[in-house]
Amino acid sequence: xxxxxxxxxxxxxxxxxxxxxxxxxxxxxxxxxxxxxxxxxxxxxxxxxxxxxxxxxxxxxxxxxxxxxxxxxxxxxxxxxxxxxxxxxxxxxxxxxxxxxxxxxxxxxxxxxxxxxxxxxxxxxxxxxxxxxxxxxxxxxxxxxxxxxxxxxxxxxxxxxxxxxxxxxxxxxxxxxxxxxxxxxxxxxxxxxxxxxxxxxxxxxxxxxxxxxxxxxxxxxxxxxxxxxxxxxxxxxxxxxxxxxxxxxxxxxxxxxxxxxxxxxxxxxxxxxxxxxxxxxxxxxxxxxxxxxxxxxxxxxxxxxxxxxxxxxxxxxxxxxxxxxxxxxxxxxxxxxxxxxxxxxxxxx
Numbered sequence: 001x002x003x004x005x006x007x008x009x010x011x012x013x014x015x016x017x018x019x020x021x022x023x024x025x026x027x028x029x030x031x032x033x034x035x036x037x038x039x040x041x042x043x044x045x046x047x048x049x050x051x052x053x054x055x056x057x058x059x060x061x062x063x064x065x066x067x068x069x070x071x072x073x074x075x076x077x078x079x080x081x082x083x084x085x086x087x088x089x090x091x092x093x094x095x096x097x098x099x100x101x102x103x104x105x106x107x108x109x110x111x112x113x114x115x116x117x118x119x120x121x122x123x124x125x126x127x128x129x130x131x132x133x134x135x136x137x138x139x140x141x142x143x144x145x146x147x148x149x150x151x152x153x154x155x156x157x158x159x160x161x162x163x164x165x166x167x168x169x170x171x172x173x174x175x176x177x178x179x180x181x182x183x184x185x186x187x188x189x190x191x192x193x194x195x196x197x198x199x200x201x202x203x204x205x206x207x208x209x210x211x212x213x214x215x216x217x218x219x220x221x222x223x224x225x226x227x228x229x230x231x232x233x234x235x236x237x238x239x240x241x242x243x244x245x246x247x248x249x250x251x252x253x254x255x256x257x258x259x260x261x262x263x264x265x266x267x268x269x270x271x272x273x274x275x276x277x278x279x280x281x282x283x284x285x286x287x288x289x290x291x292x293x294x295x296x297x298x299x300x301x302x303x304x305x306x307x308x309x310x311x312x313x314x315x316x317x318x319x320x321x322x323x324x325x326x327x328x329x330x331x332x333x334x335x336x337x338x339x340x341x342x343x344x345x346x347x348x349x
Contacts (some may be wrong), residue, residue, distance in 0.1 A: 009056025024155030053102025123168030145196035152188035243267035
């Protein structure tokens with residue numbers, strides 16, 4: 001029973017999101033004058049607990065709302081509710097409790113701004129994405145991706161311990177929740193936002209039939225595979241352009257700094273590699289016995305590696321030039337290994 005409730009939180013998805021939040025916290029402290037310390041570990045613990053509870057709670061509520069379509073899809077049919085392990089009402093109550101407790105935890109242990117962005121992600125994911133967008137527009141994952149892009153804002157805001165929300169006016173309110181001390185968390189937000197559509201559509205390219213059967217208008221089953229691939233490529237190009245701007249978010253770097261070039265070119269190479277996985281998708285490829293298209297499936301899994309390496313690169317570069325070089329070596333090493341494995345696999349097939 002405990003395992004079933006744990007499954008409601010979508011642990012694999014939540015852990016990936018919280019890694020981005022923890023990386024944001026690490027970058028904050030590495031770039032600050034005080035550097036890393038015991039307070040860093042404390043903040044990371046607060047962010048991990050609060051982030052997991054709020055994101056996990058939102059996922060549980062999402063499963064409650066999708067209880068009518070989950071049993072009809074292979075990917076979701078074994079979730080706790082369709083499997084009969086947990087009743088829908090229990091899942092809803094569980095999700096609400098986690099969401100509320102996680103938000104209150106961040107208010108008490110971090111600050112109001114960190115709690116705001118966590119609560120915002122819950123509300124956006126449940127009401128804007130799950131209840132409204134998911135079943136009405138093929139752009140659902142694009143707009144809905146905002147919810148999954150907020151963890152770096154939570155992590156950075158929690159590290160900026162003295163942040164408070166101003167309610168004196170609308171302008172001051174907006175300023176208090178957006179001006180959190182640096183462009184870095186917003187850059188991280190932007191990377192996740194641009195990454196989400198091509199990441200998810202790579203999966204949808206060979207699962208679109210299931211979505212169509214349950215009335216979810218995913219891009220491939222509404223606009224077609226070719227249009228989907230074109231839009232994936234657009235987002236990939238935007239990621240490359242954004243990567244070229246990565247040194248700017250470190251504040252005082254300029255063209256004359258070696259760190260500027262190591263970080264910038266590493267970011268561009270990494271995004272260009274991910275873009276190449278999208279360009280290699282063959283929409284006419286025959287699916288395997290599990291219904292997967294190999295090139296789309298590889299791009300989907302490579303996208304997870306890409307996002308992880310981006311955040312490793314950003315954290316490593318926060319140390320300085322030496323860290324950026326290490327980050328570049330890690331990036332190049334992973335890319336080389338992945339491409340070698342692909343080449344070896346194709347050679348054996």
